[in-house]
Amino acid sequence: xxxxxxxxxxxxxxxxxxxxxxxxxxxxxxxxxxxxxxxxxxxxxxxxxxxxxxxxxxxxxxxxxxxxxxxxxxxxxxxxxxxxxxxxxxxxxxxxxxxxxxxxxxxxxxxxxxxxxxxxxxxxxxxxxxxxxxxxxxxxxxxxxxxxxxxxxxxxxxxxxxxxxxxxxxxxxxxxxxxxxxxxxxxxxxxxxxxxxxxxxxxxxxxxxxxxxxxxxxxxxxxxxxxxxxxxxxxxxxxxxxxxxxxxxxxxxxxxxxxxxxxxxxxxxxxxxxxxxxxxxxxx
Amino acid sequence: xxxxxxxxxxxxxxxxxxxxxxxxxxxxxxxxxxxxxxxxxxxxxxxxxxxxxxxxxxxxxxxxxxxxxxxxxxxxxxxxxxxxxxxxxxxxxxxxxxxxxxxxxxxxxxxxxxxxxxxxxxxxxxxxxxxxxxxxxxxxxxxxxxxxxxxxxxxxxxxxxxxxxxxxxxxxxxxxxxxxxxxxxxxxxxxxxxxxxxxxxxxxxxxxxxxxxxxxxxxxxxxxxxxxxxxxxxxxxxxxxxxxxxxxxxxxxxxxxxxxxxxxxxxxxxxxxxxxxxxxxxxxxxxxxxxxxxxxxxxxxxxxxxxxxxxxxxxxxxxxxxxxxxxxxxxxxxxxxxxxxxxxxxxxxxxxxxxxxxxxxxxxxxxxxxxxxxxxxxxxxxxxxxxxx
Numbered sequence: 001x002x003x004x005x006x007x008x009x010x011x012x013x014x015x016x017x018x019x020x021x022x023x024x025x026x027x028x029x030x031x032x033x034x035x036x037x038x039x040x041x042x043x044x045x046x047x048x049x050x051x052x053x054x055x056x057x058x059x060x061x062x063x064x065x066x067x068x069x070x071x072x073x074x075x076x077x078x079x080x081x082x083x084x085x086x087x088x089x090x091x092x093x094x095x096x097x098x099x100x101x102x103x104x105x106x107x108x109x110x111x112x113x114x115x116x117x118x119x120x121x122x123x124x125x126x127x128x129x130x131x132x133x134x135x136x137x138x139x140x141x142x143x144x145x146x147x148x149x150x151x152x153x154x155x156x157x158x159x160x161x162x163x164x165x166x167x168x169x170x171x172x173x174x175x176x177x178x179x180x181x182x183x184x185x186x187x188x189x190x191x192x193x194x195x196x197x198x199x200x201x202x203x204x205x206x207x208x209x210x211x212x213x214x215x216x217x218x219x220x221x222x223x224x225x226x227x228x229x230x231x232x233x234x235x236x237x238x239x240x241x242x243x244x245x246x247x248x249x250x251x252x253x254x255x256x257x258x259x260x261x262x263x264x265x266x267x268x269x270x271x272x273x274x275x276x277x278x279x280x281x282x283x284x
Numbered sequence: 285x286x287x288x289x290x291x292x293x294x295x296x297x298x299x300x301x302x303x304x305x306x307x308x309x310x311x312x313x314x315x316x317x318x319x320x321x322x323x324x325x326x327x328x329x330x331x332x333x334x335x336x337x338x339x340x341x342x343x344x345x346x347x348x349x350x351x352x353x354x355x356x357x358x359x360x361x362x363x364x365x366x367x368x369x370x371x372x373x374x375x376x377x378x379x380x381x382x383x384x385x386x387x388x389x390x391x392x393x394x395x396x397x398x399x400x401x402x403x404x405x406x407x408x409x410x411x412x413x414x415x416x417x418x419x420x421x422x423x424x425x426x427x428x429x430x431x432x433x434x435x436x437x438x439x440x441x442x443x444x445x446x447x448x449x450x451x452x453x454x455x456x457x458x459x460x461x462x463x464x465x466x467x468x469x470x471x472x473x474x475x476x477x478x479x480x481x482x483x484x485x486x487x488x489x490x491x492x493x494x495x496x497x498x499x500x501x502x503x504x505x506x507x508x509x510x511x512x513x514x515x516x517x518x519x520x521x522x523x524x525x526x527x528x529x530x531x532x533x534x535x536x537x538x539x540x541x542x543x544x545x546x547x548x549x550x551x552x553x554x555x556x557x558x559x560x561x562x563x564x565x566x567x568x569x570x571x572x573x574x575x576x577x578x579x580x581x582x583x584x585x586x587x588x589x590x591x592x593x594x595x596x597x598x599x600x601x602x603x604x605x606x607x608x609x610x611x612x613x614x615x616x617x618x619x620x621x622x623x624x625x626x627x628x629x630x631x632x633x634x635x636x637x638x639x640x641x642x643x644x645x646x647x648x649x650x651x652x653x654x655x656x657x658x659x660x661x662x663x664x665x666x667x668x669x670x671x672x673x
Contacts, residue, residue: 174406180375181408181466183395185422185473195421199412 037251044248057244073249076234077256079147083230084216084260086151088209091162094155096205099163100197103170104179117163120156125221128157136226147228157222158215162208169204209264217257324352324509325386325476327372332381334367334533341367343533345381349477352507354500355538356520359530360556365513368530369479372511374398385476396425401470401508405482407462409454415441415465416450422473440468443502460491467499471506478503480512484519496523517557521545529553546658547582554594554659559622561600561633565593565660572660575607575627577653581660591660597622597636599655602643606652609633611643625651 017025045053061070095117102109120128132153139149175197182196198205220232231253239246327349334342341364349355357365370376372383374395382389390398401422409418419437428436441447444464454462463483470478480499484492500523503510514520520527521541528538537549548554551562565574570584572593579593602623609625612632616639623643626632635651643649 173411174408177404177406177408178410180373180395181402181404181469182410182421183375184373184398184400184402184479185469186396186399186425187421188394188396191425196410200410202412 040247073234076229076231080231083151084213087154087212087216090155091208091212117159121160129225150228153222154216158212161211165207166204169201173200326351328384330382333379340533349509354510354525356512356524356527358520358527363530364533365530369513399475400477401475402479403466403470403483411454415452419469419472440472444468459487478508478510548659551661559597560594563593567591572657580656593657594659595657597634600635601652601654602649603652606650611645611647614643
């Protein structure tokens with residue numbers, strides 16, 4: 001007669017690797033990642049045929065400043081950062097609301113949305129550009145050919161990565177129940193979105209933003225074929241004239257990307273156990 | 285039912301948790317609304333219908349909840365009980381019918397404006413907020429000042445026995461504690477109706493019993509009209525003023541727990557509420573005849589003929605005389621034991637008896653009918669009718 005239910009069990013991670021094993025794995029992977037960076041740095045320090053190493057190329061670049069042909073790199077950095085911001089905005093303002101709408105109100109459309117979002121990963125960039133070229137010719141007539149228009153194409157190529165990152169978070173959070181709970185408590189859809197859903201999707205949104213920034217900063221093919229200037233196309237131009245400086249600039253761009261990702265991470269740092277309010281006096 | 289006449293923690297003035305001067309509750313802009321809701325709202329479902337792509341979840345659903353009443357919606361999976369509750373909350377639209385709260389049709393009101401508190405089956409605490417902030421959420425949506433919010437949230441947590449858990453996050457609470465916080469969150473806004481959608485189903489048995497008693501205590505204290513959805517008849521019978529049993533989107537029977545158990549209107553109710561042995565018998569002259577035993581009928585006007593008779597296990601006993609049978613199984617239930625006995629015609633019954641008797645499978649026993657059948661209905665297929673304990 002009585003219903004039987006099991007106890008709520010909070011299980012830890014079964015067979016989690018020991019601290020030593022974790023350190024070993026991290027060390028090996030870190031080592032593999034560091035090798036190319038060390039090689040790049042070593043390359044920029046070479047003194048040429050004379051042999052030996054020094055900082056002459058680094059100091060020449062910083063003392064002389066980015067003038068002449070290198071000036072273009074600064075413009076390209078600005079372009080790439082702007083494109084990254086534009087692409088992240090497309091993800092946040094278009095993709096996220098669409099995914100939430102499908103998840104909460106139209107779950108039957110989920111497979112279709114997933115298919116559409118994953119599609120760009122199966123299309124080579126060159127094919128994508130062939131398709132985009134006529135679109136951009138129309139776009140150029142309507143809105144000009146500013147570099148910002150690239151963010152529309154980038155918004156498409158980051159879809160598969162951003163979708164997976166956000167969807168993983170959506171699957172981990174009971175979005176439907178949380179939104180219903182908020183609505184019964186008097187929240188309108190705006191409050192549901194900004195006070196309940198987005199804070200709980202922060203990890204997924206951050207991951208999506210990370211990926212979008214990383215993809216945009218490393219993108220070359222589409223920008224080159226559509227004759228737009230971004231960081232990668234500028235580095236290629238520089239490398240033809242001075243490969244040493246191009247590698248130095250590549251290293252600096254990597255540091256810039258790292259700082260940018262760090263900034264995004266800090267902005268979205270999660271609060272897990274440090275409540276804003278202190279306990280009520282006398283109630284603890 | 286006891287109505288709230290005292291100052292409960294939720295009615296505490298926003299400035300202090302101590303009693304107000306002269307023993308009167310100092311009403312504030314926040315707690316003044318509680319006065320109108322303290323005795324709960326009257327809720328009326330009238331002809332509510334809801335289809336889900338060809339499946340009719342609610343088929344002319346009618347039910348009235350009196351002010352301050354605790355009504356349990358009981359029924360098997362798919363009977364429409366959760367749909368009815370969600371329709372009242374505004375989480376499901378209705379295809380036909382009206383839902384009145386204190387005489388006002390709320391059918392078209394958005395969920396956020398229906399002023400109802402709800403506790404969900406799934407854990408629904410906002411993970412990014414602490415327990416206290418979760419409880420504050422509804423007050424924040426109503427524009428309550430920060431200090432008052434914090435104080436009332438603390439009071440609500442104290443009401444559910446979690447006074448020291450204001451800063452805990454959902455992942456730091458057990459399942460039972462999370463549902464207590466959810467209850468505090470639903471109650472702190474002093475809603476017109478409290479909706480409970482199987483809030484205990486994810487908890488272990490002992491916590492369920494404790495928490496359901498807590499829910500009933502708090503509901504009685506606050507006098508809030510409550511609709512409680514469950515598929516667990518024990519829960520429904522234990523805490524509800526009235527129980528409405530649903531089947532195929534309609535109410536099959538609504539009444540007090542005692543009514544449902546003792547006077548079920550159909551074999552379905554007799555079978556669903558409590559255990560029953562359903563046996564084929566005959567009605568003659570106002571008596572049911574089962575295996576040569578004449579049993580008085582609750583409704584002596586029952587027409588003569590072959591019938592399906594529902595007899596409770598406690599209305600059977602193992603004795604020296606009666607119908608011969610063989611024990612097929614016997615199970616221990618703490619203060620009682622239930623033994624299944626197969627008669628010579630293949631019918632099986634469940635007999636409830638004291639724990640001192642230890643019948644073993646294969647034992648030859650005799651079963652005596654000692655009480656009146658709880659339900660008698662014309663047998664649809666008398667030949668196959670047997671027992672379904």
